[in-house]
Amino acid sequence: MYCILIAGIPASGKSTAAEELSKRLSLPSFSKDRIKECLYDTVGFRSRGEKEALGLASMRILYETAERLMRCGQPFILENNFENTSRDPLMKLLERYSCIGITVLLTGDFPTLYRRFLRRNADPSRHRGHVVNDSYPEKPGGRQEIPLSCEDFVKGVTERGMNSFSANGPCLTVDTTDFSTVSYDAIAGRIRAIQKEVSND
Secondary structure, X not given: OEEEEEEEOOOOOHHHHHHHHHHHHOOOEEEHHHHHHHHHHHOOEOOHHHXXXXXXXXXXXXXXXXXXXXXXXXXXXXXXXXXXXXXXXXXXXXXXXXXXXXXXXXXXXXXHHHHXXXXXXXXXXXXXXXXXXXXXXXXXXXXXXXXXXXXHXXXXXXXXXXXXXXXXXXXEEEEOOOHHHOOHHHHHHHHHHHHHHHHHO
């Protein structure tokens, strides 16, 4: 049995990759951020601490979903940053159900991804729960968040292990500095080949 884990640096295109691979491989896909958005819109938060608590709840829901699929022997896709703190619970799940986690690690040039990160946060279509830290829904005239510096962006990514995650199976590293060079067909083909190897073991 196997699952696919879409991991990597913020603004590297994880959500798009998960959607594209879900279509090509006919597998259900689940995203921690989508779960968080539902919780933001239903519960909201009034402090940074409450926002972090919703993030932890989102991770628990994501892993609960993954466990139920593993029980049924159903392959699936999970999309998340997969920081160091979230690795151990996932590895225990994979071991418990003898599931091979195929990692698709999205990476790229840090300054390019940092600029993309800032543009994404400034985009009005970006869910505000990801952008503000003090209150959601925002209070009238709420304070403006100060953007991270590039140095702090890189430090956060590396210290939290977002750029080095891998599970218990093969890891496919994909450079998304230039989205036009990314072939989801090719990535899906590599995953199919790995899946065949996993099935034959």
